[in-house]
Amino acid sequence: RRTGEVYELARFVKKIPEATGEIIKSAFASQTQTGGFQINLEMTDEGAKRFRVVTEKLVDKPLAIVLDGKLYSAPVINEPLSKNAQISGNFSQREAIDLANVLNNPLSVELIVDEMYEVGPALASDTRESSIKAVQLGGILVIGFMILYYFFGGLIAVLSSLVNVTLVLGVLASLGATLTLPGVAALVLTLGMGVDANILILERIREERRLGKSPEASLNAGFSKVISTILDANVTTLITALILFWLGTGPVKGFGLTMAIGIIASVFCALFVTRSLADLFVYKLSIKRLLGLNLLPKQKIDxxxxxxxxxxxxxxxxxxxxxxxxxxRASILGIDFTGGDEMTIAYSQAIDTDILLKTEGLDSVGEVKLVYQKLIGQDKELLKLQTRFDQSRQALAILQSAYPQANFVEEGVNQIGASVSQGIQLNAFVSxxxxxxxxxxxxxxxxxxxxxxxxxxxxxxxxxxxxxxxxxxxxxxxxxxxxxxxxxxxxxxxxxxxxxxxxxxxxxxxxxxxxxxxxxxxxxxxxxxxxxxxxxxxxxxxxxxxxxxxxxxxxxxxxxxxxxxxxxxxxxxxxxxxxxxxxxxxxxxxxxxxxxxxxxxxxxxxxxxxxxx
CATH class of the missing domain: 1.20.1640.10 (Multidrug efflux transporter AcrB transmembrane domain)
Structure with a gap:
């Protein structure tokens, strides 16, 4: 209801359907002229004939859309339809896309969950810990360098960057986003651009000081002259991010979203947070020397x-x-792009995957992925081994020889498809x-x-x-x-x-x-x-x-x-x-x-x- 009250409306649906999803050639969501969303349907040639017969009988009556026994929608038929149709209503974009996906469902059978696993992290514990330490070390080095080289100006840049990180992570958390490696890549890039914007500002202030201007005048002139540069650089990158988000799928879309959020946060922090902190230091705290070392004076290199x-x-x-x-070209694409073998291995002693991946001779079989999985509802944990096609048993033999105490035993092997489909690859290229x-x-x-x-x-x-x-x-x-x-x-x-x-x-x-x-x-x-x-x-x-x-x-x-x-x-x-x-x-x-x-x-x-x- 418009009051916000949620209610249920019962619908009685015929057990035998008037038509199946096979009559639909395609379904997609689109925006209406009023800003809402609708679902557009195109029928197959045979489907159009059947759809005409069905809708002629149901004018001013609802037509149920059912998938796997669940009623997703029941739009009222306004007139007889055949080749094309639109489903309109008070749909959000997400609802319209979800309903279009239901109508596009190519499966004629119900999906049943057979097994569900708890999956360990793709990065081994040692790798995660060393990577976290590396990030911490890198952060300390950057902070130390900025403060050492720019003194108070560097401190301002560091504080602005911390606000930048907080804003980006806060927005991602509010959206319920999960930070994966593509997201980390976008975050690192936007942080780099944020630091770059601060360095641009500080170096421009230094130029104004060389001209003999006062600290206050240098601050004002530096910011005013650098605004267009920061906006041009970030708007160009924002265009890239929005196109990647709009056209991309999977990791490309996630990268584009995080990058777009980060760019907006970087511009805000550079133009407002950094400026506010600089004003505080110069005008309120009367610090006349924001900048420190000048090891790179202006050059005259041809x-x-x-x-x-x-x-x-x-x-x-x-x-x-x-x-x-x-x-x-035949060997550079990993399992994510080509698919391969996935072997299920039982064991008596768990060994960290980071140690297993460093086993001598294992690199001879090519790319190897290892992850521990546990069937939900059971205590038994298994090791999943992924390799290129027909390489899993050779990899297992190497692991068995290197770690006899683990008692690795093959329980089964299957061939798996690529996790990065050709569609994702094509979308990435087009994006x-x-x-x-x-x-x-x-x-x-x-x-x-x-x-x-x-x-x-x-x-x-x-x-x-x-x-x-x-x-x-x-x-x-x-x-x-x-x-x-x-x-x-x-x-x-x-x-x-x-x-x-x-x-x-x-x-x-x-x-x-x-x-x-x-x-x-x-x-x-x-x-x-x-x-x-x-x-x-x-x-x-x-x-x-x-x-x-x-x-x-x-x-x-x-x-x-x-x-x-x-x-x-x-x-x-x-x-x-x-x-x-x-x-x-x-x-x-x-x-x-x-x-x-x-x-x-x-x-x-x-x-x-x-x-x-």
Missing amino acids: FFKFRKPAFILSWSIVLVGVFSIFTE VLCALVGILLYVAFRFEIGYGIGAVVATVHDVLMTVGLFVLFGSMDILVSGQFTAPMLAAILMIVGYSINDTIVVFDRIREELELNPGMNLKAIINLAINSVLARSILTSVTTLLAAVSLYIFGAGIITDFSFVFIVGIITGTFSSIFIASPIFYYWHRGDRRLVDAMEHKPKSYDWEEKEA
């Missing part, structure tokens, strides 16, 4: 002098990596592709098309280099496994977000310098812009690397692979913003700033001649 060798070197590495992907198009359109609108081309090419470069090096090192059994598992999807998506953020910061400064220096040619403008944000790029990379490297050194298993991808992504993201994105922007305009100004509809009169590169 980056363009190195653009060609850097370009050739980086794309050569990309080609080697792509070649490795091609040659190793990233659409995200790149979204980036191009936004950057072209906010800046102009040359910036957009540079940003997209740099992002593709970073993903290819990271994935290629991961596979290359994995094929040589160096540093990483080289196996693609479900969490690796999130790691790759994380690189997309990090690369975009880094590139937009550089581009925003190029745009600013174009405005401030109308008498300077394009090459000099780009060099000036890169040198102006160089300290920020290095410091952001250092702080993020402190956390990523500690996770790589002290983590284990998938955590090691995950952190390796992040480390490579951080390095290549910083590199590409300088040596890939910026030169592409330069060459797109044939090295002539007048073409840039013309694209931005800002014609100027020049008293200088553009020199060729």
Whole structure:
């Protein structure tokens, strides 16, 4: 009822159905013009005939929709229907999707729960503990570095980041979300972007202080000049997150949701929490020196002098990596993508899965997954062993030989399908592709098309280099496994977000310098812009690397692979913003700033001649 009172309405349903779900070709939820939701139905050719007969008899009467003996809905038929129909009502989006799923149910038999298991964590206890310690160590290193380098400014950044974490975790908890590795990846990325925003602010305040401004004036000028950079970088990444959430499924959707929440929290904390704390320190506590060390004064490096060798070197590495992907394509996909054997093993002595996975010789069978399970209602616990097809018995023999005291005994083996279906893989690819198009359109609108081309090419470069090096090192059994598992999807998506953020910061400064220096040619403008944000790029990379490297050194298993991808992504993201994105922007305009100004509809009169590169 509208009063909020819940009531039940009895419906008597015929035992023999008028029609089965086989008459429905497809059912999907859509939004109405009034903002509500409805379910759209399309019948098969034969189904349309049957549906016409049924609905002609039931005009102004309810038609029950039943699945597995449960009545889900009973819409009233307004008129005879055949090929297409809509079910309207006061549906929420979730209710409309659920009802569409019921109507799409392809099964002609009832699902019955045969067995239910309690499943142990995918990460072994030793791995979890070492990873938690690595996160703690990384956090301590980042906090220590920020405070040591920036003094009170670093303390402000740390406090703002803590508020950021609290907000993100609070929102996720209120949504009832479970934090998985894809969610952790998104959280790490947004925290990195939050620290980056604070470093941008602090370095901009430092620039204003160099000009001789007072602490108060430097604070105000620093914040006012950095707002557009923070918004552009985060809005571009937010577009990516929303597209991943909208189009993605499974781990991709979870990554997109956490990333979107984190970006909004990061912007809020950077522009409001950091500003409020800075005002408190400067105006209320009368602290005149927010910033401490200055080990990276503004440089005058001619980056363009190195653009060609850097370009050739980086794309050569990309080609080697792509070649490795091609040659190793049959072995790089893990069980999550290919499926394999799942063996049930009984035992008399439980041994931690982290110890079992380190058994000598076990790596000869390829990827191995181990998890303890217990049938609900029983005390007996079993060990589930997952391997590639036809490798489970060889893996069991190795474990039996290494741990005879455990008395491992095979109880059965089945073949399992991929947990990351081809649909999820396709959705992930389409989502990233659409995200790149979204980036191009936004950057072209906010800046102009040359910036957009540079940003997209740099992002593709970073993903290819990271994935290629991961596979290359994995094929040589160096540093990483080289196996693609479900969490690796999130790691790759994380690189997309990090690369975009880094590139937009550089581009925003190029745009600013174009405005401030109308008498300077394009090459000099780009060099000036890169040198102006160089300290920020290095410091952001250092702080993020402190956390990523500690996770790589002290983590284990998938955590090691995950952190390796992040480390490579951080390095290549910083590199590409300088040596890939910026030169592409330069060459797109044939090295002539007048073409840039013309694209931005800002014609100027020049008293200088553009020199060729």
